[in-house]
Amino acid sequence: MMQVLYNLLHNSIESIEENGTICMYSNVNETYNMYMYDSGRGIPKEMQKTIFEPFMTTKSSGTGLGLTIVKRIIENHGGTTALHDSSEKGTTFVISLPIGRKEE
Numbered sequence: 001m002m003q004v005l006y007n008l009l010h011n012s013i014e015s016i017e018e019n020g021t022i023c024m025y026s027n028v029n030e031t032y033n034m035y036m037y038d039s040g041r042g043i044p045k046e047m048q049k050t051i052f053e054p055f056m057t058t059k060s061s062g063t064g065l066g067l068t069i070v071k072r073i074i075e076n077h078g079g080t081t082a083l084h085d086s087s088e089k090g091t092t093f094v095i096s097l098p099i100g101r102k103e104e
Contacts, residue, residue: 004073007066008036008093015040015091031096035084043086051083070095 012022021039026032043051050056052071067081074081079097086092 001073001077004070004095007070011066012036012038012040012091015042021090028099030099031079032099034095034097035092036095037090037092039090042088042091043083048083048086052081 009022016022016038017040021037023037024034025037026034047056052067054065054068056067071081074095074097077097079095081093081095084092084094
């Protein structure tokens with residue numbers, strides 16, 4: 001989970017301007033939902049459907065594996081990762097994880 005947070009925070013830091021904002025918040029219903037918001041430039045519409053694919057990047061020095069790794073780690077924990085919202089005012093990702101004990 002540390003790798004998940006690192007990758008999301010790293011992307012947010014690269015996206016925001018000098019006085020930008022990064023915010024993490026969560027809620028619980030049938031699942032635990034963690035949201036990560038940044039006030040960066042957003043993800044272009046044409047890229048939003050492919051951001052979790054391997055080697056997808058807009059950065060000259062990026063590998064395009066950060067969000068792919070995030071998705072894989074969360075899925076290995078039985079959860080999901082999604083782009084919740086993105087516009088020129090910022091981007092929000094949501095991670096949903098199951099709550100409760102596994103059946104033995």
